[in-house]
Amino acid sequence: xxxxxLHLPTLSVQEGDxxxxxxxxxxxxxxxxxxxxxxxxxxxxxxxxxxxNMDKRQGQRVTVLLNKTVKHLxxxxxxxxxxxxxxxxxxxxxxxxxxxxxxxxxxxxxx
Amino acid sequence: GAVxxxxxxxxxxxxxxxxxxxxxxLDFQATTMFxxxxxxxxxxxxxxxxxxxxxxxxxQGVEKDKFLINHASLTLSTLTVTSAHPEDSSFYxxxxxxxxxxxFGPGTRLTVL
Numbered sequence: 001x002x003x004x005x006l007h008l009p010t011l012s013v014q015e016g017d018x019x020x021x022x023x024x025x026x027x028x029x030x031x032x033x034x035x036x037x038x039x040x041x042x043x044x045x046x047x048x049x050x051x052x053n054m055d056k057r058q059g060q061r062v063t064v065l066l067n068k069t070v071k072h073l074x075x076x077x078x079x080x081x082x083x084x085x086x087x088x089x090x091x092x093x094x095x096x097x098x099x100x101x102x103x104x105x106x107x108x109x110x111x
Numbered sequence: 112g113a114v115x116x117x118x119x120x121x122x123x124x125x126x127x128x129x130x131x132x133x134x135x136x137l138d139f140q141a142t143t144m145f146x147x148x149x150x151x152x153x154x155x156x157x158x159x160x161x162x163x164x165x166x167x168x169x170x171q172g173v174e175k176d177k178f179l180i181n182h183a184s185l186t187l188s189t190l191t192v193t194s195a196h197p198e199d200s201s202f203y204x205x206x207x208x209x210x211x212x213x214x215f216g217p218g219t220r221l222t223v224l
Contacts, residue, residue: 036215041202041218041220042217042218043115043117043204043206043215043216043217043218044155044204044215045215046212046214089154089155093211096160096168097143097208097211097213098145098157098160099145099155099157099206099213100157101154101155101156102154103153103154104153104154
């Protein structure tokens with residue numbers, strides 16, 4: 001079946017630096033992607049989304065890039081803060097409004 | 112707006128007993144809710160789609176007789192883990208759908224002894 005996967009399981013970043021989290025997807029027909037942040041013991045929290053008719057979308061300190069040619073998605077966090085420490089998931093919206101989650105990347109912010 | 116709650120937030124039960132987890136959309140109506148399971152250090156896996164007033168749709172490999180889902184109202188879906196076993200210990204997360212956007216609950220940690 002189709003899947004969404006990540007390249008890096010853990011990312012350590014110095015406070016104040018930028019973070020980049022990557023995600024590969026395999027369903028070329030996918031047209032909507034979402035990034036979630038999950039803190040320990042909590043449910044996923046929406047960060048930002050992007051549709052396939054876009055290649056970049058910016059939010060507050062976050063930017064999502066979509067490269068449909070290589071089926072790659074990335075999340076950039078600017079000026080990473082301790083509160084950004086969490087696990088980040090990309091997700092793909094499929095038929096029936098179902099979400100398929102990637103494997104997750106843990107971001108550890110070092111002071 | 113778009114707040115989803117779950118109850119209980121954690122539960123410990125003995126093997127063989129049944130456990131019910133509630134998912135509520137507090138400030139909106141949700142005709143569709145989703146149930147996910149997440150094992151430690153793993154991703155969320157969709158278990159089933161819960162539709163108000165109709166039977167739930169289960170993902171492949173999820174036993175419908177073991178994981179009973181009831182979506183009796185537009186703001187409440189319940190997941191009952193029947194005859195729970197230690198391998199059912201996991202983090203169960205629900206989401207409620209509004210305008211094709213999913214809002215997640217805080218999760219329920221189930222530990223089966």
